[in-house]
Amino acid sequence: DIAVYVSGANQVGATTTLKQLSSNEGALGPSPAAVAALRAMAGDMHRYPDGGSTALRAALATKHGLDASRIVCGAGSDELIALLLKSYAGPGDEVLYSQHGFLMYPIGAKTVGATPIAAPETGLRTDVDAMLAAVTPRTRVVFVANPNNPTGSYLPPEEIARLHAGLPAETLLIIDAAYAEYAEGRNDYTAGIELVEAHPNVVMLRTFSKIYALAALRLGWAYCSAPVADVLNRVRGPFNVSLSAQVAGVAAVEDTEFLARSRAHNEAWLPWLTEKLTGLGLSVAPSAANFVLVRFPETPGKTAAEAWDYLAQRGVLIRKMASYGLPHSLRISVGPEDELQEAVRLLGEFLAA
């Protein structure tokens, strides 16, 4: 449940002392332009925000070439996941996701009384055939995170299209592209916009919590067909996105220099981290996002649980994966350089002891 999901994640108030490589947050901190925009709105905080997030939707539409009327903003993509499930699934319905898919899919399904169904993966990768084989007349919603958290794997455009083509027209396919900006440089990657444009039963979800580094403000958005946007606008709260999130979001979208710098950081340090961990004898799943899933030995003294404790006691927080059914793995976010160096140093020390 939610308590399991957030346990071992960030420790609020401890950010200055703990190195937090546990929640896949932006490695460089927020965009200076977003910080300035947030400061500038402080004197207006007695005002209600624009309930339609108009300026933010316009900025997103311009940046991505979208129809602003079909963008719906939410308090993080978590809110949009919950709203979509509340709208499209209920008792007796099934919500399908990939075995090691993002934990909020089964949690959200249970919250609305629906049954979460996990399709088996092949090599820590969403298996489209297994997903399609798990579809029943009760399947209402199908989630695919692309790239997926916590595996870091992704499906190429033809595989996503094949998954969609195999679904009944009344089943909603939700492509959760929370980590899209890290994968976009690859020519075999899609966040799914073309599928949303072509089919009324496809939704793309995006977040400001990762490369845009605004996790604390809670901001995400959905791009979908007009009927789905209409449903989301009916079920969401009238002021579900705070003014601070809206103004910082606009500034972050427009700060292309910050985005490029954040992407360059990941492009340099994701391979570095992968190489160092592999060099320590650990097995690292190839990742297209800003984190790696690392498999530890099952030998007593060298296990994932003991490695987590070793790092936590020394001020470095990474993420346990038992709640994802991966008790022998840990997930490490591509954070700032000094934190990554320290995590790798400590893991080397731990494994050598």
Ligand code: PLP
């Ligand atoms: N989707 C995926 C795949 C994620 O990994 C996360 C956060 O870790 C979210 C959605 C939720 O993000 P938000 O902070 O926008 O609620």
